[in-house]
Every structure is written in structure tokens, then in C-alpha cells.
Amino acid sequence: MNKIIIALAIVLAILVGLLAFFLIREKNDAKQPTESTTVQTEAITEATETTEATEAPTQTDAPTETEATEAPTEPPAPVTEATEETEKPTETAAPIEGEQTNSGQFTSNTGTGLELVVDWKTYTSSDGTKMVRFDVSISSFTINVGPRIDGIHITMDGVTKSFDSVDVTWSGSKTTNLLASCTMEMSGDSAAVDVAWDFRGTYAGETLEQVTASGTVTR
Numbered sequence: 001m002n003k004i005i006i007a008l009a010i011v012l013a014i015l016v017g018l019l020a021f022f023l024i025r026e027k028n029d030a031k032q033p034t035e036s037t038t039v040q041t042e043a044i045t046e047a048t049e050t051t052e053a054t055e056a057p058t059q060t061d062a063p064t065e066t067e068a069t070e071a072p073t074e075p076p077a078p079v080t081e082a083t084e085e086t087e088k089p090t091e092t093a094a095p096i097e098g099e100q101t102n103s104g105q106f107t108s109n110t111g112t113g114l115e116l117v118v119d120w121k122t123y124t125s126s127d128g129t130k131m132v133r134f135d136v137s138i139s140s141f142t143i144n145v146g147p148r149i150d151g152i153h154i155t156m157d158g159v160t161k162s163f164d165s166v167d168v169t170w171s172g173s174k175t176t177n178l179l180a181s182c183t184m185e186m187s188g189d190s191a192a193v194d195v196a197w198d199f200r201g202t203y204a205g206e207t208l209e210q211v212t213a214s215g216t217v218t219r
Contacts, residue, residue, distance in 0.1 A: 194212065
């Protein structure tokens with residue numbers, strides 16, 4: 001009986017030992033992955049820290065280069081106060097080349113304030129030819145008209161001649177400005193004369209293609 005008890009005790013002790021062995025082994029096996037994971041995690045962390053520590057600092061953008069000192073701006077020309085535009089001098093008639101015999105004037109009648117004024121002078125040239133000179137002008141208030149090529153037409157003794165007229169710019173009260181001086185030969189001692197000027201514009205609200213004046217020239 002005692003032997004059986006002893007045998008059972010030995011078997012129980014062996015079983016307990018085996019159980020303890022397996023429990024210890026299982027416990028160790030369970031620890032190893034954790035420790036390995038911990039070690040691996042620590043290694044990764046150290047590597048990250050090392051990378052962060054050794055990572056080259058981000059290069060900042062170089063400041064934009066500014067152009068070389070700009071050439072100094074030339075100072076503006078001194079400003080002078082505008083002066084009133086010098087008015088074009090009024091054309092004046094040339095003196096008669098010969099012996100003057102008579103003179104006179106006739107004008108148009110447009111009713112607009114713009115009138116054609118014809119001053120005439122008869123004279124005898126150095127070779128004895130009977131001549132007449134016409135100084136054709138306009139009388140007006142403010143006006144701005146350009147030159148007219150063959151813009152003045154004079155008919156005398158059935159003969160018509162055309163002459164150029166100059167430009168006229170005037171601003172102010174009514175005055176007379178010369179358009180042209182024209183000379184023609186007379187066949188007798190008296191002649192009817194018609195003078196027309198190609199205005200081709202509007203004055204005082206009135207459209208005027210031509211301004212005309214008529215009169216008689218006598219010696």
C-alpha cells in the first residue's frame with residue numbers, strides 16, 4: 001500500500017513538473033514577441049529621430065534679386081504757363097505800281113455778319129495800260145476758314161479770272177481781314193464787276209456756299 005502511494009506521489013510530482021515546465025515555456029514564448037516588437041519599435045523611433053536630426057534644413061527661397069539701381073528719372077521739363085496764341089498779322093495790300101486814277105468800295109449783303117468787302121483802285125501802268133486792282137476782304141466776327149485754291153472769282157468786261165485766297169483765323173469783335181489782292185486789265189473807263197468767294201461753310205447758323213458782291217468800277 002505504501003509503495004502505491006509513493007508511486008502515485010512520484011507520478012504526480014512528474015506531472016506537476018511537466019505542467020510547470022510548459023507554463024514557464026509558454027510564458028517565455030509570449031514575452032519574446034512583445035520584447036521583439038518593443039525593440040523594433042524603439043529602433044524605428046531611434047531611426048526617425050536620427051533622420052529628423054540629420055535631415056538637411058529646408059532651403060529657404062533666395063530673396064528675389066532686385067534690379068540694379070534704376071537710372072534716375074530725368075526731371076520733367078519746366079512747365080511754363082501757356083501764353084495766348086499770337087494772332088496772325090492781318091494781310092495788307094501792296095502799293096499801286098503806277099499812277100492811280102480812281103478808287104471805291106462795294107460789299108455783299110448776306111445778313112449774317114459775314115460780308116465780302118471789295119476795295120478797288122484804277123491806275124495806269126508804266127506802259128500806259130489801264131488796270132484795276134481789287135483788294136478782296138471779309139468783314140466778320142470770330143471766324144476760322146482755310147485757304148481756297150482759285151477761291152475768288154472776278155468777272156469784269158465779260159472776262160472771269162480766279163485767284164487763291166488765304167486762310168483767316170480771327171476771334172473777337174468785328175474786323176476786316178484781307179483774302180487776296182488781284183489785278184485785271186480794263187478795256188474802257190467803266191465796267192460792271194461781280195466778285196464771288198467760295199466760303200463753303202456755315203456762319204451764324206446760315207449755310208453759305210459763296211459770298212458775292214457786285215459794283216461798278218470807273219476811272
